[in-house]
Amino acid sequence: xxxxxxxxxxxxxxxxxxxxxxxxxxxxxxxxxxxxxxxxxxxxxxxxxxxxxxxxxxxxxxxxxxxxxxxxxxxxxxxxxxxxxxxxxxxxxxxxxxxxxxxxxxxxxxxxxxxxxxxxxxxxxxxxxxxxxxxxxxxxxxxxxxxxxxxxxxxxxxxxxxxxxxxxxxxxxxxxxxxxxxxxxxxxxxxxxxxxxxxxxxxxxxxxxxxxxxxxxxxxxxxxxxxxxxxxxxxxxxxxxxxxxxxxxxxxxxxxxxxxxxxxxxxxxxxxxxxxxxxxxxxxxxxxxxxxxxxxxxxxxxxxxxxxxxxxxxxxxxxxxxxxxxxxxxxxxxxxxxxxx
Numbered sequence: 516x517x518x519x520x521x522x523x524x525x526x527x528x529x530x531x532x533x534x535x536x537x538x539x540x541x542x543x544x545x546x547x548x549x550x551x552x553x554x555x556x557x558x559x560x561x562x563x564x565x566x567x568x569x570x571x572x573x574x575x576x577x578x579x580x581x582x583x584x585x586x587x588x589x590x591x592x593x594x595x596x597x598x599x600x601x602x603x604x605x606x607x608x609x610x611x612x613x614x615x616x617x618x619x620x621x622x623x624x625x626x627x628x629x630x631x632x633x634x635x636x637x638x639x640x641x642x643x644x645x646x647x648x649x650x651x652x653x654x655x656x657x658x659x660x661x662x663x664x665x666x667x668x669x670x671x672x673x674x675x676x677x678x679x680x681x682x683x684x685x686x687x688x689x690x691x692x693x694x695x696x697x698x699x700x701x702x703x704x705x706x707x708x709x710x711x712x713x714x715x716x717x718x719x720x721x722x723x724x725x726x727x728x729x730x731x732x733x734x735x736x737x738x739x740x741x742x743x744x745x746x747x748x749x750x751x752x753x754x755x756x757x758x759x760x761x762x763x764x765x766x767x768x769x770x771x772x773x774x775x776x777x778x779x780x781x782x783x784x785x786x787x788x789x790x791x792x793x794x795x796x797x798x799x800x801x802x803x804x805x806x807x808x809x810x811x812x813x814x815x816x817x818x819x820x821x822x823x824x825x826x827x828x829x830x831x832x833x834x835x836x837x838x839x840x841x842x843x844x845x846x847x848x849x850x851x852x853x854x855x856x
Contacts, residue, residue: 541836548715550769568750575592583695588733589728596711603682603736604628604631605739609631612648614635622652658789668698681707683706687793689710692770704731708727770835774791785852786800797830800830
């Protein structure tokens with residue numbers, strides 16, 4: 516069986532297993548935020564259709580400059596972090612790079628599109644001087660593991676000493692309960708911090724993200740980026756979200772409490788899990804195909820781990836949703852456990 520490389524798009528998984536798709540499906544393979552805004556957006560969408568977007572994305576840069584405490588010249592917005600990943604990969608054509616695994620499959624795909632030699636590493640001690648660049652997801656997808664800033668600072672310094680760039684994808688950093696910090700991108704030219712706005716604000720259909728890096732690196736990326744890369748609607752919606760402190764607070768509080776509650780409940784059922792700092796986690800399973808099929812029949816979609824090195828289907832990834840939806844999943848897991856007794 517050829518497994519899908521990504522989560523989301525549940526109809527494709529139902530098709531793959533030959534199971535009729537129920538009318539109502541809850542997609543726990545999608546890592547987007549389950550919390551919704553309660554206030555109106557007050558955006559004139561029709562007016563945005565007619566005008567070209569701001570190609571400098573100035574208003575969002577001003578907001579991020581304050582929030583992330585970096586100069587505007589060190590910020591560049593893009594059509595999602597995937598665009599940035601592919602632009603950055605283009606600068607390592609025919610060179611040797613490292614991807615920190617297990618992780619998001621698009622990194623390796625991007626590097627290979629430019630004929631880079633990709634080596635897998637599973638620990639910082641495995642990074643070698645011949646690696647021209649390394650990319651790491653922090654907090655990591657699919658494990659939810661977060662490497663503390665003190666660790667990352669030491670890694671950045673070490674890599675700078677032998678001219679290795681480090682690309683850190685912080686797509687899920689806003690789900691962390693504590694305040695995010697920014698590594699030293701002003702004094703270190705080898706650091707690229709990628710941050711997504713579509714996961715935390717649950718607007719994956721709009722595609723928007725940004726990179727923080729040394730100003731010379733920002734200019735280098737801009738040379739290979741299309742003009743008007745970020746559309747007007749994405750810019751307008753993000754501006755509303757970034758200024759909504761109540762939404763940001765509610766999200767952080769909800770996931771911290773709900774994650775702890777969910778872990779307690781699955782532990783009672785005999786499931787083991789890997790600790791996580793964000794809105795998704797890995798749960799250990801004996802037979803991934805059996806439980807995935809069972810949940811699909813209940814209208815529940817979870818993420819397989821067959822395409823993640825060293826996970827190999829021993830886990831499923833679950834992205835937490837609303838409390839009511841999570842209770843529905845817990846009920847399904849209880850019935851699954853009872854069925855197997």
